[in-house]
Amino acid sequence: MDDFFTPVSTTYTKSKGPKSPNGQVGPSEADAPGPKNQRTGISSPEDALETLRAQPDYDTLISALKYLSNSEPTVNSFDIHVSSPLSAQITQALVTEIAPNYWPLLREGSLEVQDDLQTRDKTTDLALFLTCLRSLAGLNTILLRLRALTQEIKAGKGGPKRPDLTLNVNLVLELLCALLEGDDTVRSIWLRATPQNDDRLKNHQVSHELVSSLARGKVVSLAAEAEALAGEARSSTHWVSNGQRYSKWLSLSIASWIKNDPSDEELNLCGELLVRSLSLGYPEVINGQLFDALLLRKDGNLKAFIRLLGALSPAERGRVFYSLLQYLTSTFFGKPSTEEASTQSPVISAAAGLIRQVAYDDAFKKTYIVDWLAGPVGAGPGANIAIRRAVFACLAADEHHLADVLEKSMDQFALAQVILLGSGYLHRLSPRKLKSLSRSRTYLAMVSNRLNSPQTTARFLGMTVGEALSSLVDDEKTRLDLHMDEMQTNEAKWYKGLVNIADEAGPVDILISRSAAVTKHAESRKPAQLAPKPKSKPVAKPAAEKPKFIIEEVDTSESEDDIVPYAKPDSDAEDSDDDPALVRRDKPKAPVYIRTLISYFRDTDSYDKQLLALTTAPSLIRRKATFGTEVSDHADELASLLIGIHDKFDFENFYELRLQGILALIVAQPKTMAPWFAKTFFDGDYSISQRAAIIAALGLAARELAGYEQSEYSAAASFPSKRLSEKMEQQYLEPGAQGGEQHLPGSSLGALPPTALDSIAQSMTSSFLAPIAATAADNVTGPDALKLSTFKSKAAARKKPRVVRSAPNTTANLISTCFFFPLTARLQHALRNPSSQVLDPHLLSTFLKTIAVLVHAAGPSTTSLQDMTSESWGLVLALRSHSELPVLAGAVTVLAVLVEVNEGDYRGLCERQGKEIVETVEWLSAVLGGVRGGETEEDRVRGLAAGVMIRLNEVVERYQVLLMGSLV
Incomplete structure (x- = not known):
């Protein structure tokens, strides 16, 4: 039967000797004279390795750590921090055998308050252990251990094979965090690994290995993957898995090293660490911490920064x-x-x-x-x-x-x-x-x-x-x-x-004081950690009296008719689970303030708060848009959170909810947030999908402001004081009721799929092609005199209610000033940089369709129509070299909208854009010859290009003399 009981892990506690009458701790068994005390004596690194592998007790372990940490250089000449086969074996034993058993004891001991000065300093014991591991070999051993545990979890089908894998992963992550903690850790690792500075080749190898381990994302990627696989999202504790916090630590480590007057070899290593760390994805954090530490503090060092440059x-x-x-x-x-x-x-x-x-x-x-x-x-x-x-x-x-x-x-x-x-x-x-x-x-x-x-x-x-x-x-x-x-x-x-204006360069003291104030304000806004509640002392319960049983007969034959039964209680949704342990009574409430909404977005470890933030953000932002200054004061922060949020919990309709939140923020503060999002689209450090969400939200927000659609969150965002009672709403506002409003078709902006912008673009182009297709059908079917009604008249009848708005378009100038021109101006700069991420074909296609939506939303009544037409037409012609099919579709969509919006002023269009019209006709002819067709998207591009070319040919024939004069 003994074979059925196998221990998962073994933990050895520290043995404390008995206390003497005066309160001092007596000698432990290991310190007592005799044969066991001779066994704890360590005189060589081989003895230390054998001791670590032999499951030592606490005191023996501390003796081995003191020897290995080289606390007595006269006795021990061995250096565990220098790479060697023996030091690698000792480091492996510390990570794989000692840490799983003694890490909880060392960690808890470092947090205890020392009431007696005669007791052992447990914080020093933890420092001894970390000192032995704080080397390049120790760091690599921990990373290899973490990789091995991660691969073992992946290999298990349906979950981890061993129940202690999650515990071991968390233990190694905590060990890694403690090992790298501190601004001077990187410098100490390098100095300990290169005690002899004359060996240039060895120092170069150590530098290369240090950069590869710390600055190329190995630590962050391994830690994040292990944390995710273990099912423990504890980024607040395991800071090494948080890319932003890790980048901040690495930047402060470089700044601390630079301040200590490094040698030329160390200076080159710091420069390489800085350059490689920028590829972690947080260059603003790294550079900002570096500037703050070296230039904007009283203890900064300008000369060190110049040396680093x-x-x-x-x-x-x-x-x-x-x-x-x-x-x-x-x-x-x-x-x-x-x-x-x-x-x-x-x-x-x-x-x-x-x-x-x-x-x-x-x-x-x-x-x-x-x-x-x-x-x-x-x-x-x-x-x-x-x-x-x-x-x-x-x-x-x-x-x-x-x-x-x-x-x-x-x-x-x-x-x-x-x-x-x-x-x-x-x-x-x-x-x-x-x-x-x-x-x-x-x-x-x-x-x-x-x-x-x-x-x-x-x-x-x-x-x-x-x-x-x-x-x-x-x-x-x-x-x-x-x-x-x-x-x-x-x-x-x-x-x-x-x-x-004539400014003069002055002292930087005001920058230092303001930087300190900003840092202090940022630290004060961090959520304060709650102090642990003191343990309540057990209260002795009084002895309960023995109950006295009284038996009495009651005649209920006459009183049963007078008993009134209780009504059946309503069902409680929270009590619907069969298992009472599964019922949750601490679910967070929906946020009612913008600052609460921001705190929910920041809490990336809470599923409930993230879901509540996504679902309530659109209605809450719209409701608070004109109610005080909550939205305007926190608009930038809220926009950054909405763009940067990740689908960590695999929410349903995550991208639609995020897009609705961004859309609500732009509609609430269009004059400030539309230029902000336009700038972020080009300058922000975001992925292609995030940029696509930004540009799509700008187009949809412009249409809602122009009155083409009304979001389903608009009605929910109105305050109760501005609404009628439910009975009055049914009487007056019900669709089809007497005196009620008839809802316009297509005026409700419901759930937004990822292709919402494409659908809007197709609807605009369909209305543009309908008259052209009807005219072509009339020409094919014979003379109009033999027909009761022509296709053209039917299309015209259908075209009359083409522009359907749920509100008058009073924001045409707002769309041109805050939406259109900030986007087109920055695209001119982006086109000069061939490596810009904005020039991705699919992202560029979405950008062009957004331009078309903006022009269409502004409409022919805007005073900036001529400037918008000139700017848009110039962008289309500037993108002629991009022959990808998505870019062609977006460019032709822009041309179709421009021709349609300028329908009432073709003469003025020829006067201003004569040369561009002729070039466009030639380019469209080349597009029709280059796009073969046969697929849905290719056929759509060919049909739209043919429609635009037909309309432009009609314009050219009508104003041919005017165009020839302008060309001459």
């Missing part, structure tokens, strides 16, 4: 510097605002001082600062002007660099703010040089091209730059004055006033 390659050095500018913008300047920038002069001066210290020589300025200001996608498009002012303040005394920036900016006209700021600084240094530039062919061509542009914004900026520079270099008689109403607006005056 010198150890990087030129390309990586530029990326880190540009990340510094982005970090300063997001931390101290926030959102773009012309009003706020005027009151931030002290912060701008401090930022300029920091940038000037980092850009320590002219070569750095010319290579990175000039390229950032005058590059095609530089100067932080969409960012606050304050960062541009800070960068220009660094060049305030460099005439050569200022002239270089102006020449390149005028050649590209990248940003008008850069030209105006640079002109002011150069004029104060060398008026003659600025006057020479203003008379150059490049400047004249730049201004004239902008004045002749069909886009309103481009013309406005051209007039602003022309008048501002003329006010600097010309006298009052010859000064340029266009006498336009646009030049008298506050915006024009603000732009022209940029030439008078």
